[in-house]
Each structure stands twice: as structure tokens, then as C-alpha cells.
Amino acid sequence: GTPASKSDVMVTLTIDGFAVTVPEGTSVMRAAAEAGVQVPKLCATDSLEAFGSCRLCVVEIEGRRGTPASCTTPVSDGMAVHTQSDKVRKIRKGVMELYISDHPLDCLTCAANGDCELQDMAGAVGLRDVRYEAPEGAGLANHFAARDTSGQANPEYLPKDDSNPYFTYDPAKCIVCNRCVRACEEVQGTFALTIDGRGFDSRVSAGAFSDDFLNSDCVSCGACVQACPTATLQEKSVIEMGTPDRSVVTTCAYCGVGCSFKAE
Ligand code: FES
Incomplete structure (x- = not known):
């Protein structure tokens, strides 16, 4: 869930009753994974610095108030963490409902169908229906409402940026x-x-507001x-040909990201 800590000092804690020993500085989320417990997440990854924005990974820690994000909370010796209490499950479900309420519901025709973490996490938190509607007049909400069932956006609202030859931004x-941004x-x-x-109007931007990727x-x-x-x-290739079934991680000096490809 988050990058590994390099510390030589080890600490022991429990995750849902399972004892685990990890280097000092490790996140609670990573310690949970070491203990075989996967905490739901959207903004944390194994390689990027934790950011703590999605609030899906909240946990309860004995002796502490509130529900901290497990990706940004470092472990401490003797800590007792609960990742599946009724309280945190309810919070996660509420957070996910808010995400889905502002998201086009065109999964079946979306290029990421079956390879989408939002979709996976909605299932993981047990979301079956959505209770909220996005506020009137909100930028993304208008964009959302202006889509027809095939997911086509009204060009009046935040159109897709197709300017990059290799990928699109929707x-x-x-x-x-x-x-x-972190990658x-x-x-x-x-x-x-x-x-x-x-809030509802925030979005990723390639520089100045009117700028495009190209x-x-x-x-x-x-x-x-x-x-x-x-x-x-x-990737435009995924939109055209579907999700790649193989990928290779390279040490290519240019990008180091690795390449994905679809076998014939
Ligand atoms: Fe997003 Fe922790 S994974 S806040």
C-alpha cells in the first residue's frame, strides 16, 4: 500500500488481533498487508509516497481518538489496530458513495471495465446503491449529468483532452x-x-487551467x-484494443515505467 521503510529498528503491533513485526516508520497499511490484511485504498500505492486523500483506508487504533488513515499513520510498538470495525466499514461505504455519486455510471462501456480500482473498491466496501446526487451547478456534476447512458459527454462541459498522441484525459x-501528480x-x-x-470542481490539470497535455x-x-x-x-491503445494481457517492467533509461502490450 505504501513504500517500504528502510529502518533497522523493528516494532511489533497487532492488526485485527494478528501480531506483526515491521521496521519503524512503516505505515499501518503496509503492516496490515504484511499481516495478510488488505485495507481498502484508492490513493495509496506500493511505490508512491502516501498522500492520505481518499479516506478509504481509515482504521481504529486502541487508545486513539478518531479514525486515522492507515496509509499515512506510522506504526508504533504495541499498537492495536482494527481494520474491520463497524465504524470504519460505515465510513468507507459513505466515502465510496460520494465518489460514485460524482462518477459517470458507464462502467459497461468504459475502457477500464474490469481493470478499475474504483469499481473494485466499490465492491470491496459492499456498495450496492448510491444515495446522493451531486450538487446542482457543480462543474463535474454538470458534466456527469450531461452524459447519456453510453457515457458520451456533452462537449459544453469539461471535454476529454485527446491532445496527447498516446493517452486521453477524461x-x-x-x-x-x-x-x-505524484507519479x-x-x-x-x-x-x-x-x-x-x-471540492466537486477540483480536477487534474496539465499546467494552466486552459492548457492541454500536448x-x-x-x-x-x-x-x-x-x-x-x-x-x-x-492509453489510446487500450481504448482501441482492450486491456493488455501482459506487461513488462523495464529499466529503460527514458521512463522506467514499463510497457504493456496485448498478445495476438
Ligand atoms: Fe487513500 Fe489512505 S489510501 S487515504
């Missing part, structure tokens, strides 16, 4: 997890992406596309 599907910075060392706006500092390395948990950043 702001309506963005959950603002920041993984693309751009941490994997590629480029600072082409930022988050613009707030005219940004983006070098088309693909790190952002690989990091994206939804179909917001999607």
Missing part, C-alpha cells in the same frame, strides 16, 4: 487521488500536473496513466 472520471513528480521527475479547483511539460512517459486507478487517464 476529467469526469477523476477522483482527485493525486496519484498521477509525474516521483517517477518521472517532471512537474507537468497539478490539481486545480476545490502543450504542457508532459513528456508522454506514461507514469501518470499507469498510476491512474480509473479511466481518467487511459
Whole structure:
């Protein structure tokens, strides 16, 4: 869930009653994984620095108030963590309902269908129906409402950015997890992406508000596309030919991201 800690000092804690010993500085989420417990997550990955924005990974820790995000909370010796209490399950479900309420419901025709972490996590938290509607007048909500059932967006609202020759950017599907922004910075060392706006109107931007990917500092390395948990950043080849069934991790000096391909 989060990058490994390099500390030599070990600490022991329990996750849902299972004892686990990990290096000091390890996140609770990673310690849970070591103990065989997968905490739901959307914004954390094994390689990017934890960001703590999606709030799906909340846990309860004995003796502490509130429900901290397990991806940004470091372990401490003797800690007793509960990842499946009624309280955290309810919070996760509520968080997921909010995401889905602002997301086009075109899964069946979406290029990421079957390879979408939002879809996977909705299932993981037991979401079967959605109780909220996005607020009137919100930018992404308008975009969402303006879609027909095939997922086609009304061009009046935040159109897809097709300017990059290799991938598309569809702001309506963005959950603002920041993984693309962090990948751009941490994997590629480029600072082409930022988050613009707030709340329902926030979205990833390739530089200035009106800028597109082609005219940004983006070098088309693909790190952002690989990091994206939804179909917001999607390879054009996947849209045309479907999800690749093989991928290779390379040490290519240019991008280091690795390549995916579809076998004939
Ligand atoms: Fe921890 Fe998103 S995975 S807040």
C-alpha cells in the first residue's frame, strides 16, 4: 500500500488481533498487508509516497481518538489496530458513495471495465446503491449529468483532452487521488500536473487551467496513466484494443515505467 521503510529498528503491533513485526516508520497499511490484511485504498500505492486523500483506508487504533488513515499513520510498538470495525466499514461505504455519486455510471462501456480500482473498491466496501446526487451547478456534476447512458459527454462541459498522441484525459472520471501528480513528480521527475479547483470542481490539470497535455511539460512517459486507478487517464491503445494481457517492467533509461502490450 505504501513504500517500504528502510529502518533497522523493528516494532511489533497487532492488526485485527494478528501480531506483526515491521521496521519503524512503516505505515499501518503496509503492516496490515504484511499481516495478510488488505485495507481498502484508492490513493495509496506500493511505490508512491502516501498522500492520505481518499479516506478509504481509515482504521481504529486502541487508545486513539478518531479514525486515522492507515496509509499515512506510522506504526508504533504495541499498537492495536482494527481494520474491520463497524465504524470504519460505515465510513468507507459513505466515502465510496460520494465518489460514485460524482462518477459517470458507464462502467459497461468504459475502457477500464474490469481493470478499475474504483469499481473494485466499490465492491470491496459492499456498495450496492448510491444515495446522493451531486450538487446542482457543480462543474463535474454538470458534466456527469450531461452524459447519456453510453457515457458520451456533452462537449459544453469539461471535454476529454485527446491532445496527447498516446493517452486521453477524461476529467469526469477523476477522483482527485493525486496519484498521477505524484507519479509525474516521483517517477518521472517532471512537474507537468497539478490539481486545480476545490471540492466537486477540483480536477487534474496539465499546467494552466486552459492548457492541454500536448502543450504542457508532459513528456508522454506514461507514469501518470499507469498510476491512474480509473479511466481518467487511459492509453489510446487500450481504448482501441482492450486491456493488455501482459506487461513488462523495464529499466529503460527514458521512463522506467514499463510497457504493456496485448498478445495476438
Ligand atoms: Fe489512505 Fe487513500 S489510501 S487515504
